[in-house]
Amino acid sequence: MTDLSLFLNQVASRPREVVALAPSSRALARRMAEAVPDGPGVVVELGAGTGKITAALLNAGVPVEAVHSFEINPAFCDHLERAHPGLRVYRDRAENIGRHGIADVKAVVSGLPLLSMDQEIQRRIVGGTFDLLRPGGLFIQFTYGPVPPVRKAVRDEMSLGWTRSETIWGNLPPATSYSFYRRRAA
Numbered sequence: 001m002t003d004l005s006l007f008l009n010q011v012a013s014r015p016r017e018v019v020a021l022a023p024s025s026r027a028l029a030r031r032m033a034e035a036v037p038d039g040p041g042v043v044v045e046l047g048a049g050t051g052k053i054t055a056a057l058l059n060a061g062v063p064v065e066a067v068h069s070f071e072i073n074p075a076f077c078d079h080l081e082r083a084h085p086g087l088r089v090y091r092d093r094a095e096n097i098g099r100h101g102i103a104d105v106k107a108v109v110s111g112l113p114l115l116s117m118d119q120e121i122q123r124r125i126v127g128g129t130f131d132l133l134r135p136g137g138l139f140i141q142f143t144y145g146p147v148p149p150v151r152k153a154v155r156d157e158m159s160l161g162w163t164r165s166e167t168i169w170g171n172l173p174p175a176t177s178y179s180f181y182r183r184r185a186a
Contacts, residue, residue, distance in 0.1 A: 024049070024111060027170035028142055028177070029056035032109050035140045035165070035179050036062065041106030044132065045069040046094040046125070049111055051080050054087065057109070068102050070094050095121065097128040105132045110141045114149040122154050130158055130182060139180040144173050150180060159183045 024032075033056035036043055043062050048054055048069035057067055064086040071077050072093055080089050090100060094112055108129045114122055129139045139160075143149035148162055155162070165177040 024052040024142070024175075025168065025171040026052065026056070028168045028175050029053045030060075031165055031168055031177055032140055032142060033057045033060040033062075035138065035177060036060065036107040036109065037136070037138060039106070040066075040104075041134065041137075042066050042068060042102060042104050044097065044102060044105055044108045044129075045110070046097070046108060046129075047071065047111040047113075048080055048089070049073075049076055051076075051083055053109055053111060054080060054084060058084065068100070070097065095124045095128060097125070098131055102132060105134060105137055107138045107140060108133065110139065112141070114141060115143060115145050119151050119153060122151055123157070126150055126154055126158065126160075126180075130160075133182075136181070140177055141180065142175045142177040144175050148178050148180075150178075155180070 029052040032053050036057065043057055043066060045053060045067060048071040054067060054069055058064060064084060068088045068090065069080055070090045070092055071080060072091065074091065077089050077091050080087055112125065126139065133139065141149050148155065150160065159182060160180045161183045162178045162180045168175050
């Protein structure tokens, strides 16, 4: 089964769980991987889906043993494990990121639909992410919307700054990615 057919099958069978219009493009996945800081350290992926961003991370030189992917869709989890032997796949919600003992995290990349989540869920996901990140670590999130995907109240509470990528027109729909960082200790 191709990534696209797997994705469409899951959209049809689990519409509340898979809310994207299409899988991430290679161009978006590459942009997300390029935003990851160089050097040693772990990368955590939230909402790994069919693994486009996973593949881009591996192609960018992140060793498979340094990638930890969170995904709640069982079919996507099975696909990720088959496609990337040795990948650590957590069949768990992003809110539980801190429960798995992952350490030395230099970046968290996210394909989660943050804009569609309420503020409390966003707070738990983003807070858990920044609790896990080492100093200077980044939370990299893509969005289809024109505003940062982390709500202003959450950004303010956590003292987050951000940078925004150029629009990735080769994605359906066009997307941008944001790299969030802690401005000061919260």
